[in-house]
Amino acid sequence: MLDYLASLAVFAGIYALLGLGLNLVWGLGGMVNLGLAGFFAIGAYASALSALHLHFPLVAASFFAMLLAAAAGALLAVVTARLKGDYLAIVTLGFAEVIQLIAGNEIWLTNGTDGLSAIPAPGRGTLSPLAFDLSSAGIVWLVLAAIAAAFGRLSAAPYGRVLRAIREDEMVARIAGKNVLSFKIGAFSASAAVMGLAGSLYAAYDGYVAPDSFDVLVTLLVVLALTAGGVGRMQGALVGAVLVVVLTEGTRFFGGLLPGLSALQVASLRQGVIGLFLLLLLRVKPDGLLPERIRVHPLDDEGETTR
Amino acid sequence: MGPTVSRRAVFGGSLALPFLGRSGFAAAPIPLGAINPLTGAGGAYGPSMAKVAQALTARINSTGGVLGRSIALDIEDDQTNPTVAVEAAHKLIDVNKVVAIVGTWASSVTTAVAPLCWQSHTMLFCTSGADSITKLPHHGYIIRTQPNTYLQSGRAAQFLLQHGARSVFGLSAQTPFAVDSWNRLAAVLKTGGASGAGDIIYDPKQISFRSEIGKALAAKPDTLFLNSYAPDLEILLRETYQAGFSGNRFTFAYAATDAVLQALPASVTNGLWSFAPSPDVASPAYRAVQAILGINDPDPYSCQIYDHVSLVVLAIARAGAASGVAIHDNVRKISQGTGEKVSDPVAGLKLLAAGKEINYEGASGPCDFTPSGDIVSCKFLFQVAENKHNKTLFIS
Incomplete structure (x- = not known):
């Protein structure tokens, strides 16, 4: 049981990292980046390939993955600088599809749909499966804690305030003298880097990457997790990721309690229950479990904000 | 005044219903896992595979189980996605402590799940076609009933x-x-x-x-x-x-x-x-799959999972022990060789109990395996x- 919980902790941590990355661009910057699975894949493949062919240790492979994902993020930010809302969502979703297609078709590099297996990771093969799962969970959550703290600082810092200003009204931010494009590029790269890091940890933990792993399902799960947890709050990403994993995995255990249903009915019911729960949650708490808190300065008698 | 039944008692009793009818075996059931593509790209095959595995397990249990123990089958949906499959495999291996996982379908799913299986000495029976699967360093823990490329x-x-x-x-x-x-x-x-x-x-x-x-x-x-x-x-x-x-x-x-x-x-x-x-359409095992599904031409994967479950129980019976290692060491002793040919796992269990050697020939074919886990012919x-x-x- 402990192995299983540890493996769930690893997956929850990886989803939370993806959620944090998404929160920076979407939650703070208001840019709907559905290219998440693409950055996740770039990170996973960069890490897996550098570990397999160049024998990079996990730390180096992860830095390489972050670098490559950040570069892709910057590029995407430049290309989509003038897009907003649905249009940005469509283009970024397309980006993720392109990455998945490249992973599936550039066989010389990615081994095609066969995927890359036997990716090395610290402790794989030498530790027992339980110890490996526990140590992986430890590594993932340590990294997660560091990133969450850093993003929390960033969110409270002037940088975060500018991103929020861009989210609320890009024109106002520009008039206030902020270089909107450079902030967008910065946020996109930082977010992509964290998603790439999540990909690197995923590749190392799973030991296997294939294009199938980076379909739109990942993006959906993380968007759901962040929406349920609370967009704009870094803790929201963490709570949401844990919630989604608890929901998807917890429902596995109810199948046995429903006699007379076929396996397909149980599987379908399970996905229905997950969907229903998230719908109800957002009906009751539209801003998620941990809504964003924006400090508002009270007005004085003359209508000016107090200092 | 007649007997009183409290609402609480009725509620409690109804909660216990699913657990009734599972007794009759002295020892704890043998946990067996199935990971099937119930939804997603493989959704056309997963449901019938699951049905066949369930029906055969129920039949084996109703005829006395194996080694005096029943088989507790747990079926998980992989959504035809390797990440979901890995989570399902973790659950089956770590929580249910299954001795084997049967019926993985997509090649990416089998490749993703395989390392978890061989590291935990859990046998993996798959229906995936990619040649690379049996070339993995699986130490004999993969058996594939699908002919390779x-x-x-x-x-x-x-x-x-x-x-x-x-x-x-x-x-x-x-x-x-x-x-x-x-x-x-x-x-x-x-x-x-x-x-x-x-x-x-x-x-x-x-x-x-x-x-x-x-x-x-x-x-x-x-x-x-x-x-x-x-x-x-x-x-x-x-x-x-x-x-x-x-x-x-x-x-x-x-x-x-x-x-x-x-x-x-x-x-x-x-x-x-x-x-x-x-599938071997002349085989009695094939007719058993037809009967379970109530159709004339069951798909090959449903036939293969019938053989997976059969091979698992027969190997356990031959070993006299229920573990992944026991299945690993005995699966070829009951599927090939000079023993008496059987197509019905229940008949096979009886022969094994009588101390005879058997050679299982299944719904999907002769079920003879190379050292790397591939079928020899079909x-x-x-x-x-x-x-x-x-x-x-x-x-x-």
Whole structure:
């Protein structure tokens, strides 16, 4: 049981990292980046390939993955600088599809749909499966804690305030003298880097990457997790990721309690229950479990904000 | 005043209902896992696979189980996605403590789950086709009942040679087996004096294949080998017809579905050859699968999972112990060799209990395995499209 919980902790941590990355661009910057699975894949493949062919240790492979994902993020930010809302969502979703297609078709590099297996990771093969799962969970959550703290600082810092200003009204931010494009590029790269890091940890933990792993399902799960947890709050990403994993995995255990249903009915019911729960949650708490808190300065008698 | 029954008692009793009727066995049940594609791309096969596994397990349990223990089968949905499958496998291995996992279908799912299995000494029985699977360092913990690409393409090439193909061009959807498949086909064609005129791997999500077809027809082949799925096959058939190709076309039966044949005019599809590894339709085990599903032509994967469950229980009985290691060490002792041939796992259990040796021959075929876990041989079905339907040519 402990192995299983540890493996769930690893997956929850990886989803939370993806959620944090998404929160920076979407939650703070208001840019709907559905290219998440693409950055996740770039990170996973960069890490897996550098570990397999160049024998990079996990730390180096992860830095390489972050670098490559950040570069892709910057590029995407430049290309989509003038897009907003649905249009940005469509283009970024397309980006993720392109990455998945490249992973599936550039066989010389990615081994095609066969995927890359036997990716090395610290402790794989030498530790027992339980110890490996526990140590992986430890590594993932340590990294997660560091990133969450850093993003929390960033969110409270002037940088975060500018991103929020861009989210609320890009024109106002520009008039206030902020270089909107450079902030967008910065946020996109930082977010992509964290998603790439999540990909690197995923590749190392799973030991296997294939294009199938980076379909739109990942993006959906993380968007759901962040929406349920609370967009704009870094803790929201963490709570949401844990919630989604608890929901998807917890429902596995109810199948046995429903006699007379076929396996397909149980599987379908399970996905229905997950969907229903998230719908109800957002009906009751539209801003998620941990809504964003924006400090508002009270007005004085003359209508000016107090200092 | 009559007996009083509190609402609480009724509620409590109804909660306990699912747990009734499981007794009758002295020892704890043997946990067995199945990971099936109940939803997602494999959703056409997973549900019937699960049904067969459940029905066979129930039958074995109702006839006394194995080693005096019942089998507790837990079926998990992998959504045809390797990440979901890994989570499901963790649950089965770590929480249910299963001795084996049966019925993984997609190659990516099997490849993702395999390391968890061999590291935890859990046997993995799969129906996936990618050659790379049995080349993994699995230490004997993978058994595959699906013929690999090598076996399939070799047989396909023999068929084409017998039917006069001299120059074959391959158009293959990008899949884990596209390259291996073509290489083996071309190699066998060459030994028969024919040749591979060339090959192209295409992205199956395209809505037109005109440029690929243009390249293929420029090589002037007499036969096209269409390594496709149903949606892209439909487009390929229409566009090669429009391009004026009049030679033979050969594809896989899972692509040449009735839906494809119905969607196109008969003049386009007539003469399309297709083939598939065939279950052993003469086997009593095959009839058992027909009875479970209530249909005449169960798919190969449902037949294979019937054999997976049979092999698991027979290996456990032969070993006298229920563990992944016991199955690993005994699965070939009950599936091949000189023992008495059996197709019914319950009959096999009786023979084993009587101290006899057995050789299980299943619904999917002889179930004889190489040291790396591949099947040695199986039967193939060849068919031809005629007036919007597939007509069986022969099974051999």
